[in-house]
Amino acid sequence: MTTGPRVAIVGGGIAGSLCGLILRSRGLQPTIFDRGTRRIGGRLAGGVEPDSGAHFLRASDSGSQFAAVLQMLAREGAVAPWSGRMGILGSRGGGFLPATVADGTMVTSMRKDGAAPEAPSDTGDFCGFISGRRSSATPLFVGTPDNAAICERIASLADIPVQRHAVTAAALSPEGGWNIKAGPDGGSEPDFDALVLASHDPSLAAATVAALAESAPEEAASRMNQLCAALRDVRQHSEPVFSLSAHFEMGSLDALPFDAATVPGSPEVQFVVRDASKPGRDADGGLLSAVSTAAYARALLTEHADEPAAAAAAASEGMTREVARLLAPYGVRPPVRATAKRWGAGLPGKTLGIDEECVSLEPWRLAVCGDFLRMRSSPLEAAAESGLAAGERVASWFS
Numbered sequence: 001m002t003t004g005p006r007v008a009i010v011g012g013g014i015a016g017s018l019c020g021l022i023l024r025s026r027g028l029q030p031t032i033f034d035r036g037t038r039r040i041g042g043r044l045a046g047g048v049e050p051d052s053g054a055h056f057l058r059a060s061d062s063g064s065q066f067a068a069v070l071q072m073l074a075r076e077g078a079v080a081p082w083s084g085r086m087g088i089l090g091s092r093g094g095g096f097l098p099a100t101v102a103d104g105t106m107v108t109s110m111r112k113d114g115a116a117p118e119a120p121s122d123t124g125d126f127c128g129f130i131s132g133r134r135s136s137a138t139p140l141f142v143g144t145p146d147n148a149a150i151c152e153r154i155a156s157l158a159d160i161p162v163q164r165h166a167v168t169a170a171a172l173s174p175e176g177g178w179n180i181k182a183g184p185d186g187g188s189e190p191d192f193d194a195l196v197l198a199s200h201d202p203s204l205a206a207a208t209v210a211a212l213a214e215s216a217p218e219e220a221a222s223r224m225n226q227l228c229a230a231l232r233d234v235r236q237h238s239e240p241v242f243s244l245s246a247h248f249e250m251g252s253l254d255a256l257p258f259d260a261a262t263v264p265g266s267p268e269v270q271f272v273v274r275d276a277s278k279p280g281r282d283a284d285g286g287l288l289s290a291v292s293t294a295a296y297a298r299a300l301l302t303e304h305a306d307e308p309a310a311a312a313a314a315a316s317e318g319m320t321r322e323v324a325r326l327l328a329p330y331g332v333r334p335p336v337r338a339t340a341k342r343w344g345a346g347l348p349g350k351t352l353g354i355d356e357e358c359v360s361l362e363p364w365r366l367a368v369c370g371d372f373l374r375m376r377s378s379p380l381e382a383a384a385e386s387g388l389a390a391g392e393r394v395a396s397w398f399s
Contacts, residue, residue: 003029004026004027004028004029004398005028005029005193005194005398006028006029006030006031006191006192006193006194007023007028007029007030007031007192007193007194007195007196007394008030008031008033008170008178008180008189008192008194008195008196009023009030009031009032009033009196009198010033010034010167010170010180010195010196010197010198010199010204011032011033011034011042011197011198011199011200011370012032012033012034012036012040012041012042012151012155012162012198013034013040013041013042013043013044013045013151013198013199013200013383014041014042014044014057014150014151014380014383014384014387015042015198015200015369015370015371015383015384015386015387015390016032016034016040016042016151016196016198016199016369016387017032017040017150017151017154017155017160017387018066018069018154018384018387018388018391019196019198019369019387019388019390019391019394020032020154020155020158020160020391021069021154021157021158021160021391022387022388022391022392022395023391023394023395024158024159024160025158026391026392026395026399027395028394028395028398030158030160030196031160031161031162031163031189031192032155032160032161032162032163033162033163033165033167033180033182033189034162034163034164034165035164035165035166035167036164037164039148039149039151039152040151040152040155040162040164041053041147041148041149041150041151041152042151042199042200042383043200043343043346043379043380044143044147044148044150044151044380045148045151046147046148046243046341047243047341049245049287049289049339049341050146050148050245050275050281050287051142051146051147051148051275051278051281051287051289052243052245052289052341053147053148053243053343054127054147054379054380055127055142055147055260055271055273055289055291056082056127056129056140056141056142056147056380057070057079057140057141057142057150057380057381057384058128058132058138058139058140058141058377058378058381059138059381059384060128060132060138060376060377060381061138062138064385065385065388066381066384066385066388067138069384069388070141073141073150073153073154074141076153076157077144078143078144078149078150078153078154078157079141079142079143079144079150080141080142080144080279080280081139081140081141081279082139082140082141082142082277082278082279083139083140084259084260084277085098085257085258085259085260085277086098086099086129086258086259086260086261087099087100087101087130087258087261087262088124088130088261088262088263088264089258089261089262089263089272089326090265091263091264091265091266091269091326092265094265095329096257096258096261098258099130117293117295118293118294118295119239119293119294119295119298119349120239120294120347120349120350121239121241121270121293121294121347121349122270122293122294122295123264124262124263124264124265124270125262125264126262126270126271126291127271127347127377127378127379127380128376128377128378128381129260129262129271130262131377132377132378132381142278142279142280144279144280145280145281146280146281163182163189165182165183165184166182166183167180167181167182167204168181168182168186169181169204169207169208170195170197170204170208171211172211172212172364173190173191175191176365177190177191177192177193178191178192178193178194178195178365178366179191179192180192180195193365193398194365194366194367194394194397194398195208195365195366195367196366196367196368196369196390196391196394197366197367197368197369197370198369198370198387198390199370200345200348200370200371200372200379200383201235201238201345202231202232202234202235202368202370202372203231203232203235205231205359205368205370206227206228206231206232206235208366209224209227209228209231209361209366209368210224210225210228212224212361212364212366213225213228220363224361227359230352231352231368231372233350234348234349234350234351234352234372235345235372237348237349237350238344238345238346238347238348238349238372239294239297239298239345239346239347239348239349240294240297240298240301240342240343240344240345240346241291241292241293241294241297241342241343241346241347242291242292242296242297242300242312242315242316242319242340242341242342242343243289243290243291243292243340243341243343244269244289244290244291244292244315244316244319244320244323244338244339244340245287245289245338245339245340245341246287246288246289246290246320246323246335246337246338247286247287247288247335247336247337247338248286248287248288248332248333248335248336249286249333249336250284250285250286251284251286252286252332252333253274253276253286253288253332255330255331255332256274256327256330256332257330258274259273259274259277260272260273260274260277261273263326266293266322266326267293267295267296268292268293268296268318268319268322269290269291269292269293269319269322269323269326270291270292270293271290271291272288272289272290272323272326273288273289273290274287274288275287275288275289288323288327288335290319290322290323292315292319292340294346294347294349296315296318297315297342297346300314300315300318301342308342311342312339312340312341312342313340315340315342316338316339316340319338319340320334320335320338323335323338347379348371348372348379348382350372351371351372351373351374351375351382352372352373352374353374353375354373354374355374356373356374356389357369357373357374357385357386357388357389357390358373358386358387358389358390358393359373360390360393362397365394365397367390367393367394368390369383369386369387369389369390370382370383370386371383371386373386374386
């Protein structure tokens with residue numbers, strides 16, 4: 001039985017779960033704290049509908065540690081390669097352009113008005129879907145039986161305990177251990193030897209570093225306060241999106257010439273995917289998922305600022321109408337039902353722009369990881385690489 005140092009990981013998404021995987025492999029005892037009531041996973045977990053969260057994982061560098069981890073997870077049956085008819089879908093009668101042809105195409109030039117996107121993620125190339133495609137050595141992966149199962153499976157494979165509570169605060173005790181306040185009653189989990197903040201929302205990281213800065217030496221405190229300001233700034237620039245799950249009559253989506261596509265010219269929808277094209281899904285199913293543009297989501301959330309449910313309903317109506325219009329040229333009738341789920345901070349609109357994959361404050365045995373540190377072809381790849389780096393960094397403190 002492992003008796004190494006105890007490490008608290010706040011956040012059970014891809015960053016936190018992969019950080020825990022590394023820590024366990026290095027002989028430490030990680031515990032994941034996550035507010036997910038059904039299962040951990042962050043943006044991979046989605047909502048009630050299948051695959052209503054993030055849609056795929058990919059390591060753009062076939063020689064990276066993340067690529068090796070994906071291959072290991074594939075051998076364990078946690079993920080599987082996803083291939084199919086993928087590319088770019090014209091939103092104004094432009095038809096479908098396969099990815100093999102679109103590789104050399106400037107996706108942003110296909111925008112309807114040629115103008116710059118209103119949000120950094122609204123380039124028409126959803127999470128590097130086209131630009132991240134380099135060769136068969138960097139395939140797309142999806143979870144089996146769905147993406148929401150990936151992080152749970154990682155925790156299970158590494159035998160990492162999970163506390164299903166929202167963390168409200170983390171404080172360093174006078175003895176040097178980390179105390180984690182979590183749960184509805186604000187109970188405390190004491191004496192962790194190190195802390196990793198792996199939430200895609202950097203608010204807790206900013207508050208934790210600010211508290212440490214109060215008693216830090218002057219020069220260190222100044223740099224820590226700068227870090228706090230930068231973390232708060234990137235939080236303000238996070239971009240919301242809506243994920244639509246649209247159910248069609250059985251067999252009606254078979255007429256489509258694509259399985260997944262970016263939609264550069266649509267103001268409402270930037271990505272569409274047939275669920276049945278992913279391994280392990282119902283091959284005869286009629287589920288199609290779509291991701292809104294950040295600009296469209298932001299406009300709806302501003303219009304319905306005091307009514308989140310009304311914003312989701314409006315997104316469902318507007319995105320359903322747009323999806324029906326996009327599919328009509330292929331003889332597909334409108335969906336029989338559809339629902340939209342909001343990702344309040346779905347995509348990073350800005351990063352810290354640092355060279356390191358994670359922030360490391362070794363004197364306090366604190367690490368911060370997430371997709372908001374440096375840019376990658378997709379936010380999930382950025383989060384994964386950051387979580388892996390945080391695991392290695394924390395393990396090195398005790399080696």
